[in-house]
Amino acid sequence: MAKEFRTLKTSVNLPYELAYGPIWTRFFDGLLNKKILGTKCPKCDRILVPARSFCPRCFVDTPEWVEISHEGALTAWCLTNYRYYGQPVEPPSISALIRLDGANVDFLHLIGGFDLGDFELVRRKVKNGMRVKAVWNEERKAQIFDIKYFEPV
Amino acid sequence: MGNPVAIIGIGQTEHGKRMDVAYPELVREAVVRVYEDAGLEPDDIEGIVSGTMPSMMEGVALTHFYLADAMASKGKTILKTETCGSTGMSLAHTAYYWVSSGIADLVMAVGHEKMNEGDSQATMTTVGDPFYQRYFISGAPGVFSMQSQMWSVRYGLAEEKIRDAAAFISLTHHDSAFDNPYAHIKKRLTAEEIKTARIITYPVRLWDVCPNSDGACAVIFASQKMVKKLGIKKAAWVKGVGFSGEEQFFGDSDKAVWQSAVLAVRQAYSQAGIKNPLKELDVAEVYNPFTFQEMMFYECFGFCELGEAPDMVLRGSFTRNGDLPCDPSGGTLCTNPIGATGLIRTAEAALQVMGKAGDHQIPGAKLALSHAMGGIDQFNGIMIVGSEL
Numbered sequence: 001m002a003k004e005f006r007t008l009k010t011s012v013n014l015p016y017e018l019a020y021g022p023i024w025t026r027f028f029d030g031l032l033n034k035k036i037l038g039t040k041c042p043k044c045d046r047i048l049v050p051a052r053s054f055c056p057r058c059f060v061d062t063p064e065w066v067e068i069s070h071e072g073a074l075t076a077w078c079l080t081n082y083r084y085y086g087q088p089v090e091p092p093s094i095s096a097l098i099r100l101d102g103a104n105v106d107f108l109h110l111i112g113g114f115d116l117g118d119f120e121l122v123r124r125k126v127k128n129g130m131r132v133k134a135v136w137n138e139e140r141k142a143q144i145f146d147i148k149y150f151e152p153v
Numbered sequence: 154m155g156n157p158v159a160i161i162g163i164g165q166t167e168h169g170k171r172m173d174v175a176y177p178e179l180v181r182e183a184v185v186r187v188y189e190d191a192g193l194e195p196d197d198i199e200g201i202v203s204g205t206m207p208s209m210m211e212g213v214a215l216t217h218f219y220l221a222d223a224m225a226s227k228g229k230t231i232l233k234t235e236t237c238g239s240t241g242m243s244l245a246h247t248a249y250y251w252v253s254s255g256i257a258d259l260v261m262a263v264g265h266e267k268m269n270e271g272d273s274q275a276t277m278t279t280v281g282d283p284f285y286q287r288y289f290i291s292g293a294p295g296v297f298s299m300q301s302q303m304w305s306v307r308y309g310l311a312e313e314k315i316r317d318a319a320a321f322i323s324l325t326h327h328d329s330a331f332d333n334p335y336a337h338i339k340k341r342l343t344a345e346e347i348k349t350a351r352i353i354t355y356p357v358r359l360w361d362v363c364p365n366s367d368g369a370c371a372v373i374f375a376s377q378k379m380v381k382k383l384g385i386k387k388a389a390w391v392k393g394v395g396f397s398g399e400e401q402f403f404g405d406s407d408k409a410v411w412q413s414a415v416l417a418v419r420q421a422y423s424q425a426g427i428k429n430p431l432k433e434l435d436v437a438e439v440y441n442p443f444t445f446q447e448m449m450f451y452e453c454f455g456f457c458e459l460g461e462a463p464d465m466v467l468r469g470s471f472t473r474n475g476d477l478p479c480d481p482s483g484g485t486l487c488t489n490p491i492g493a494t495g496l497i498r499t500a501e502a503a504l505q506v507m508g509k510a511g512d513h514q515i516p517g518a519k520l521a522l523s524h525a526m527g528g529i530d531q532f533n534g535i536m537i538v539g540s541e542l
């Protein structure tokens with residue numbers, strides 16, 4: 001580049017108020033009370049978590065509520081070791097898919113509660129299929145971080 | 154399939170960190186080149202389809218309005234298509250459907266992005282809903298790393314072997330980028346450097362992941378009637394297209410054998426009459442922002458059996474001298490202006506079958522596959538092009 005050209009520093013910051021609707025309201029009220037709630041599809045019998053108002057495959061209403069176990073098995077994981085604007089947790093962190101006992105889909109959240117500083121130790125400790133259990137935040141606000149993370153049992 | 158459609162012109166910018174130009178100037182660079190390449194004027198075109206990844210990548214919500222002049226769109230029908238990372242492929246599909254339907258004879262698709270002007274990974278997390286998923290997808294690398302990790306465990310693939318195969322892919326693509334005048338990252342690497350580079354999202358390390366690129370790509374699609382009328386000799390005919398999507402929740406479907414990739418390619422193969430892709434295809438431009446994920450695509454596309462990709466990679470089956478050369482352009486791994494990237498895959502496939510790929514030409518290529526994927530592990534799209542109608 002022969003010449004440095006000017007740049008404009010700007011930002012977009014907009015407020016929103018998003019409706020939860022009745023099903024997600026009930027799911028997040030559940031978290032407030034340390035309950036993980038799912039719904040069951042009457043057609044394919046799958047138990048979906050987080051709870052849905054309808055089954056995305058069968059496209060029918062799922063009115064039956066099921067309380068889901070706080071424990072499950074790890075399906076997949078990935079350690080995040082970089083930063084981006086608005087990141088909710090300090091890196092390193094581990095995002096994970098967890099098959100909660102009794103559910104038919106994987107639940108996306110974090111695993112933690114152990115030292116993530118030494119990657120080689122992490123790699124030796126974290127295995128697909130390992131048992132994990134929800135750790136609850138003391139202060140809950142009816143949001144997804146009411147579960148702090150899932151820790152190895 | 155509808156009426157026959159051909160690609161008759163391609164324009165790309167030099168991709169990279171392009172703070173030397175404003176966004177409309179960058180887009181115009183590709184548009185000027187596509188008209189030069191096709192020997193046409195903006196007045197000849199009936200419709201334009203434009204797209205980015207999330208528009209907010211550059212902080213302007215409706216980019217097709219902002220970029221209207223750069224695409225010479227005054228007085229023309231203009232559409233916007235967005236399917237996240239697969240936007241570029243969906244642009245090609247939209248232009249194809251438009252011409253194939255018989256409604257228009259000449260349509261231009263333009264994909265564009267300036268990833269260096271914002272925080273690309275923060276922008277990408279806004280693809281996830283703010284109730285459940287946004288906080289855990291870690292930009293793009295997070296979900297795709299989890300997917301690769303799931304795949305490697307499913308097929309009992311030794312970590313060391315996959316690591317070696319991923320390094321092989323990274324090294325050969327970065328080498329290939331030197332032969333592509335438009336590629337962004339051109340770097341000679343060693344396997345050791347790649348394998349010990351900084352972890353981004355384990356198992357993905359620095360040289361396993363694509364860069365943030367600024368760039369644009371424009372492609373002109375024409376009807377058979379127009380190809381004849383213009384007397385065009387070198388065209389890339391669309392032989393098959395496929396697209397498939399999955400549920401919104403990342404945990405709802407199995408990603409180790411990615412069903413949307415399998416279904417999209419099956420649809421395209423059926424249209425193109427392809428039974429044995431490894432034998433029949435001459436080259437493939439697989440959307441490969443992550444080395445590990447590229448191997449999953451080889452399997453989903455039937456280039457090899459499930460769980461077999463790392464061995465095939467290490468045998469050199471997918472290099473430029475291999476059975477089925479994949480990403481001779483250096484691929485997404487070396488160049489990723491994301492709204493343009495899928496369209497660049499189709500453009501590169503077209504260049505190959507037209508014999509216009511220059512230093513990265515696969516000799517005698519007649520049938521080429523192009524691919525893109527996007528969403529929170531959600532969408533896959535395919536377009537197959539050939540040198541003959």
Ligand SMILES: [Zn+2]
Pocket residue numbers: 041042043044045046055056057058059
């Ligand atoms: Zn169902």
